[in-house]
Every structure is written in structure tokens, then in C-alpha cells.
Amino acid sequence: xxxxxxxxxxxxxxxxxxxxxxxxxxxxxxxxxxxxxxxxxxxxxxxxxxxxxxxxxxxxxxxxxxxxxxxxxxxxxxxxxxxxxxxxxxxxxxxxxxxxxxxxxxxxxxxxxxxxxxxxxxxxxxxxxxxxxxxxxxxxxxxxxxxxxxxxxxxxxxxxxxxxxxxxxxxxxxxxxxxxxxxxxxxxxxxxxxxxxxxxxxxxxxxxxxxxxxxxxxxxxxxxxxxxxxxxxxxxxxxxxxxxxxxxxxxxxxxxxxxxxxxxxxxxxxxxxxxxxxxxxxxxxxx
Numbered sequence: 540x541x542x543x544x545x546x547x548x549x550x551x552x553x554x555x556x557x558x559x560x561x562x563x564x565x566x567x568x569x570x571x572x573x574x575x576x577x578x579x580x581x582x583x584x585x586x587x588x589x590x591x592x593x594x595x596x597x598x599x600x601x602x603x604x605x606x607x608x609x610x611x612x613x614x615x616x617x618x619x620x621x622x623x624x625x626x627x628x629x630x631x632x633x634x635x636x637x638x639x640x641x642x643x644x645x646x647x648x649x650x651x652x653x654x655x656x657x658x659x660x661x662x663x664x665x666x667x668x669x670x671x672x673x674x675x676x677x678x679x680x681x682x683x684x685x686x687x688x689x690x691x692x693x694x695x696x697x698x699x700x701x702x703x704x705x706x707x708x709x710x711x712x713x714x715x716x717x718x719x720x721x722x723x724x725x726x727x728x729x730x731x732x733x734x735x736x737x738x739x740x741x742x743x744x745x746x747x748x749x750x751x752x753x754x755x756x757x758x759x760x761x762x763x764x765x766x767x768x769x770x771x772x773x774x775x776x777x778x779x780x781x782x783x784x785x786x787x788x789x790x791x792x793x794x795x796x797x798x799x800x801x802x803x804x805x806x807x808x809x810x811x812x813x814x815x816x817x818x819x820x821x822x823x824x825x826x
Contacts, residue, residue, distance in 0.1 A: 543624065543632025548639055551602075557640045560602050564644035567594050572651055577658075584652050584661060585669035589793045592673070592786050595680050596705050602640060603684030604698035606633055607820070611692035626821040630685070634813055637681050645674045665795040672792030675805040679785055680705060682812035689819040708785045715780030722772035726765050729775075733757045 551557035572587050652666040683704060688697040718724055737754025741747050765772055781787065785808065791798035 540624070540628035540632040540635075543629055544636050544639075547606075547633045547636035551636065551640050554605075556601065556605070557643075560598055560640055561644045563598055563601070564594065565647055567591060568644075568648055568651075584655055584666045585793045585795075588648075588669050588673045589789055592676065592789055593709065595677055595786075596702060596709060599677070599680045599684045599705060600698040600701040602637055603681055603688050603701060604694040605688070606637065606685045606697075607689040607816070608691050608694045608697040611823075612694065626817045630813055630817045630820055634682065634685060634816075637685065638678055641674065641677050641681065645670065645677075648673075662795065665793070668795060668797055669789070669792045672789050672801065672805075675802065676785060676789055679805045679808040679812075682809045682816075683785075686812040686816045686819070689816045705785075708783060711780040711784045712787050715777040718776050720774040720777065722765070722769045722775075725772040725775040726761065729761050729772075730758065733761065 548557075551560075568587065568591060571591055572584065575583075575587055649667070649670055652661055652663060652670075655661050656663070684697075684701040687701045687704060688694075691697050691700070718728070733754060736757065737750050740753050741750030785805075788801045788804060791801045
């Protein structure tokens with residue numbers, strides 16, 4: 540895993556991707572902080588990061604687009620699979636390299652509250668709690684982007700797809716709040732999600748029969764639950780979509796409350812998408 544980590548980390552700065560990612564993160568954060576904290580004389584640095592969480596919509600696709608898709612495009616993944624390395628070692632070596640790149644601007648951002656202390660009183664604990672949550676959110680989004688990159692051999696497609704997935708997550712709470720809380724609305728939305736899951740299963744397994752069986756089973760389960768317990772579906776869409784928003788969870792850190800459930804949530808997302816990426820890599824290795 541260490542060899543993959545070193546190779547991947549070196550490639551980020553050999554191709555300038557790491558420099559572009561770091562510069563974009565620091566430039567955006569610095570300009571916004573200068574405008575809000577300095578010109579408007581606001582001591583609340585934590586809200587800078589919360590309002591700037593959308594920068595991950597651009598930064599993460601830039602960082603993850605070539606993670607695995609470029610290996611597949613250039614056929615270098617075949618050479619990688621021939622080495623005595625497990626899929627887990629390959630994926631986590633790449634993932635930790637990306638986290639290291641993310642850690643560079645995050646470390647610099649840690650200096651911002653110290654600079655603000657020179658001009659007045661700030662809530663240090665809240666600032667660093669938000670920075671920690673900002674890093675965890677970035678780690679979770681990178682795991683999502685890496686998984687998307689493993690599904691294609693085209694880096695451009697990987698970048699666009701990652702942006703689309705993250706953008707949907709970014710707007711999920713807004714979309715949910717605009718929907719009806721009626722039980723039938725939730726059922727129809729869950730039907731659509733089920734069909735998408737079945738299509739995804741078919742894409743991953745390359746087995747259309749298994750995908751159809753999976754989709755049919757899930758649709759039957761949803762229908763049965765709706766017929767016997769319709770009350771469970773009232774407002775269910777709002778609850779599900781709000782739980783899927785990777786961006787809204789940062790608000791718990793901004794309030795100064797160290798929310799353990801949010802930490803576990805982000806770590807679970809990291810583990811889930813790293814695991815699915817490993818499965819994708821292993822499947823391609825033995826196909």
C-alpha cells in the first residue's frame with residue numbers, strides 16, 4: 540500500500556493536479572475570509588467554511604477524476620493488478636494519497652483563526668471544530684469521487700459524473716423540502732430510486748437477470764410495506780434526502796457542538812465508498 544501511496548502522491552504534483560487543487564482551495568477561502576472577516580470585521584470564521592462548502596463541487600472532481608479511470612484508460616491498471624497487492628491496498632493507497640493532498644490546504648486554513656486572533660476575540664474551539672468537520676466532509680466526498688472514477692475509463696466522464704452526484708447531494712435537502720409529504724409521493728420517489736439501484740446493480744454485475752430480480756424484489760417489498768404501513772411513508776422522502784446530504788452535516792460543527800453522530804456518519808461514508816471501490820477494482824482484476 541505504501542508504494543501505491545507514494546506513487547499516487549508523486550503523480551498529483553508531477554501533473555500539477557495537486558497544485559491546482561491546493562491553490563483553488565486556499566485562494567477561494569482566503570479571498571472570502573478577507574472580504575468577510577477583514578473588510579466586514581466579522582470574527583466568525585466558522586461560517587466562512589460553511590458557506591464555502593460548495594467549493595468541493597469543483598475541487599473534488601479535479602482531484603479524483605484520474606484516480607482509477609486514468610489507470611484504466613492507459614491500461615496501466617493491468618500492470619498494477621499484476622503486482623502482489625490486494626485491491627484493498629491499491630484503493631487505500633490511492634485514497635490516503637488524496638487525503639494527504641486535502642490535508643495540505645486544510646493545514647494552511649488552520650492558521651487563519653490564529654491570524655484573526657490578532658485583530659480581536661474569536662471562538663477558537665468553534666473554528667477548529669468546523670475545520671475538522673470540513674476536512675471530514677472532504678474525505679467523504681473524495682471517497683465518493685474515487686468510486687465514481689472506478690466505474691469508467693474516461694477521466695472527463697468521471698469528473699462530470701462526480702460533479703453531478705455531489706451536486707445532487709448538495710441540493711438534496713432543498714429538493715426534499717420542495718416535495719409533498721404525502722405517503723404516495725414518497726412511494727413514487729422510492730420506486731424511482733429502486734429502479735436506479737437495479738440499473739446500477741446491473742452495471743456493476745453485468746448480469747441483467749440479477750438486476751431485474753433485485754429491482755422486482757425491492758419494488759414488491761416497498762409495495763407491501765406501503766399497503767400495510769402507509770403512515771411510514773409520510774414525510775419519508777424528506778427524512779431520507781436530508782440524511783443523504785453530505786453538505787448539511789457541517790452545520791453541526793459550525794454551532795460549536797462536537798456531534799459524534801456526524802463524525803461517525805462521515806467516516807461511514809468513507810468506509811462504504813472505499814469498500815465499493817475495492818469491489819469494483821477486484822471485479823475488474825479477475826474479469
